[in-house]
Amino acid sequence: MTDLVAEHAVALRTTDIGRASLTAFDPGPVFSIAPYPGVRPVVNAMPFPTPGQIVTQGAVRLVWAGREQAFLIGAAPDEGLSAAITDQSDGWAWFRLQGEDATAVLARLTPLDLRVSAFAPGTSARAPLNHMQAVILRTAADAFELAVFRSMAQTAQHELVEAMTRVAARRAR
Amino acid sequence: MRLPCPCCGSRDRREFTYYGAAEFLNRPAPDAGDAAWDDYLHNRDNPAGETRDLWYHDPCATWMEVTRNTVTHEVLKARALAGGVK
């Protein structure tokens, strides 16, 4: 008997339209860390993030991902944390949206204030992406990582490509 | 309309789910009797002015109590129902 074969929600490839680029990617292991009340644990030598904070240590990131919850991305959590831990590696589809028009594209889909003054590079937010709940990481002024429920990956990709097409059409004028 | 999420800050109303008056937090004891439970479940004031109600910020899963004015539409404050790590 051979082992089960893994498959991604959507093909891991890049779509370039105008001045925006969309890449479906696999972030590696993703664990949800939800500390029990009153606890502020240190996770893999990183302080638990405050709302919107992303703590980085090498290739591993600890990303604020909701009320009393963070996603540890790129590593399994250390043993013995006073927190509920679930493996979320398979629960989300991840996209990287970057380029000069990445912000304009995202502004078609989320009511989040995307100005750098309100949503700084190196921070995260929970917000809707059209009708989907998303985790949004701003990795640079013109680069975002977006996570949506895995089953919605095709809808997310379709809507992002649609927004990219519209924004690119404006650029072309 | 915008609401201040204690976790995420000011956000568009479309991100929130409304849940009714904040009286819903005052859950009677199991043996409080029919009158108390009836009051808790069904009877609500409908004030012209300051009111407190419950909202859920769907993106971050925070439940909060919002104080606002139904006449001026002013949102006065919001507090998370549960404290702890935010």
Place this chain on the structure above:
Amino acid sequence: MTQSHRIPGRGLIDRSQPLNFTFDGVMYQGYQGDTLASALLANGVRLMGRSFKYHRPRGVLTAGSEEPNALVEVFENGQHTPNTRATMAELYGGMVARSQNRWPSLGLDVMAVNDLLSPFFSAGFYYKTFMWPRAFWEKLYEPAIRRAAGLGRLDRRHDEAAYEKAFAHCDLLVIGAGPTGLMAAMAAAQAGADVILADEGSALGGRILADQPEIGDMPGLTWLETMRTDLAAMPNVRIMTRTTVTGAYDDGTFGALERVGLHLADPGDLPRECFWRIHARRAILAAGALERPIAHRDNDRPGVMLASGLRAYVSRWGVNPGKVVLFSNNDSGLATARALTGMGIDVSYVDPRPIPVTEEFPVYAEARVIATQGRKGLKSVDIQHRGGTSRVEARTLALSGGWNPSVHLACHLNGRPQWDETIAAFVPRSDMVPGMIVAGAARGTFSTGACLQDGLEAAQASLTALGIRKKPRLGVPVAEAAPYRIAPVWAVEGDGRAWLDFANDVTVKDVKLSAQEGFQSVEHMKRYTTQGMAPDQGKSSNVAALAVLADATGQGIAATGTTTYRPPFVPVSIAAMGAGGRGTGFAPQRFLTSDAQSRAMGAPMIEAGLWYRPSYFPRAGEKDWRDAAEREAVMVRGAVGVCDVSTLGKIDVQGKDAGRFLDFLYTNTMSTLPVGKVRYGLMLREDGFVMDDGTCARLGPDHFLVTTTTAAAGQVMRHMDFVQQAFCADCDVRTISVTEGWAQFAIAGPKAREVLATLGDAPDLPFMGCAPMTVAGIAGRLFRISFSGEQGYEVAVPTRYGKDLFARLVTAAESLEGCAYGMEALNILRVEKGFITHAEIHGRTTADDVGLGKMVSAKKDCIGKAASQRPGLSEDRQQLVGLMPVNQGETLSAGAHLYNERDPATRVHDQGYVTSVAPSPTLGTWLGLGFVVNGRARHGEVIRLDDGLRKRQVLVEIVDPVFFDPEGGRMRD
């Protein structure tokens, strides 16, 4: 055709780019920079539409979005858009436009007979004439009236064009980019604020483009170009032209409609329109003012327009209006007469005021226009003056009855403007919209110089409110600052019809009649006469109409007040407002990992919540769903079936208080569940009715996994969050959805274990047991639970392996005379077993109603327990029963109601209803689940199923809801 009425060399149009277009099938030529209205005028076309009620010939009245008359249909890609304002439709090469509300043609409209019958069609005519008989209204009167009166016709096909929505955020939203808005935006931007400058025109400038005043000792257009270039270069400024801010909402939220691709012959991938939701910390309303006409006899002929509109057509678009009579009661009209004269136009000026006659053009002081001639185009104007009455030839009559500040947006949060006697207009009060300053002409400050000053001051006040200390560098440039004087004239006395509301054909007489008949409040007058209820919302008529009303009632204008200003400021297409939500964009589509294979197997997919699930898997020779579903059900009972159940909500619950928390959420006790066991659970709402059901598995001492129904997963998660945060905030418990993390498949049937064995060493689980399992090399989970009544397992693996696992399960099942089964077979199997779904727990049933009253633990409190025991939730309830046709071949239908055999099918005799039905291949009959009054005590009784929709009446026997294997041996052994 030549552009017969174009002034050589004049206008902001690009003569190097001629554009051909057609209007009512006739080819014309215009230039890049034209609107449809300006291009038609340049071709000498004055007749552009027919009026709403009387089908009177009408021409363009304005040069802006407030246009009441020139509404046309514009064709794109074989579809047409009705009610397009010709004043806002920017010309492109190949534009095809058509007039509307006329038949057979614009020139010859047979419905114009209404005009001759006008004495019968006065205000309130519909109400008075078409009252009786009542039944005639819907069948006869209304359809006839709708055909005769009206606007453009809808293209009856779906609008497949692209629309867009977008969000924007800023410190300061400046609405309107005339002198005021430009100054405000520049000043705020220089100080460092994030500024959005929105203007509904195709270019910045507002009235600068039409009036072309001197600003800062240079031509206004030069100053404008400098401002535009500088603003465009600032990174903190977003310029949004062709964007009408349509509404002001709470907390600094604004709606705005952007015309994105409408002005292009080939828009490519551009959307037609984009609807913006803008959040601004502060706003400056610099929307200018709208000129108003003066009502006098026959003031609606093609060729009659507002003075400001005329000025724009001449100076911005180089339209030659021919000989002009300008009738004005204010200094702005006089200034326009001077400007037109300066541009070489032949103007006669008429003013009711005793003004000095010292102009370069003929001036009729203390005079008024009392009539006009020319049915399809103005020919002459009758002027009553001190010396008598003169008939003056004219091709254009320009009217200026003063200016109404565009206070609309300032009033959208229910603020009321106040009457300012000095300018005879309503002006806004401060802070009618929190955070919004109204500046410039929008608050009645009309001179260019005063507007520039006002714009700067509004910006300074906004900066202070924003906490920005940096000061703007720019000063106020020198510009004309003449006072504005006006002597109000709303309507010229006299015979005939004097038009107030051009769009809805409302006359001065109609408004007076309204007052006379008792409709004296402005809100009543509006509805009685329909004044202000057309697509233009009375922008050019509201103030004059209420002034006439005030005169008729003797109340005075201030006391009469305005009607309520509501969004949107201009008509907004539903397509733009709903952009992003059409078709599949309405909601996300959730796809299973088995989706592709299910579709490849020919399964029709059915929506379950947002998910798509296979209905059934048809095989060769099966003629319909029933053949396939019954075969699948038989295979499950006889061999084995596999089914993707990943859509069920899965919530991970952890913490040392997790058991206690679940005890509070569920009616039954979960804290006593041993590790490695699964328990069925029922969850109530606080009002005592069932919210959801599912299973609860204990994976570890402090670790549970609960399932929810597919459709209620989100609601249950939110409920758990509420209970945890509101009532259990100090508990050591954390919940998180893991629905998406696991692909889970049911394996059901006597050969289930054989299928399982193909995946590796499966733990030997008792019924309702659970354990980790290595599934073909991958760490997974195994649950022994059954929703079919057969020996059943659910095997779960991380979602990425779901596709492969499903393929292997189907192969294994098929090799054992089994199959994949879909929702229809799943339904058959569960109905045979009397298992409930949301068809039964539909929000109005209690635990006892569905036969699970014993699951409400007496030993502990839980959400909904107290209310479930209240009076009225126990006696004479409708209880869950099984239903079997007395005659075995008969079909049952869900939704049907149940009556005692001899009772009529009326509400008072209602005994209950059918919630679920299925054809049972196992029992060879249709089976139903339903609710019957005191049903549990009525087993064996025969009752009538009555389906009024399908005209079906079936005698059914009330039985126990568990039809098959009531002892449950098949799933336990």
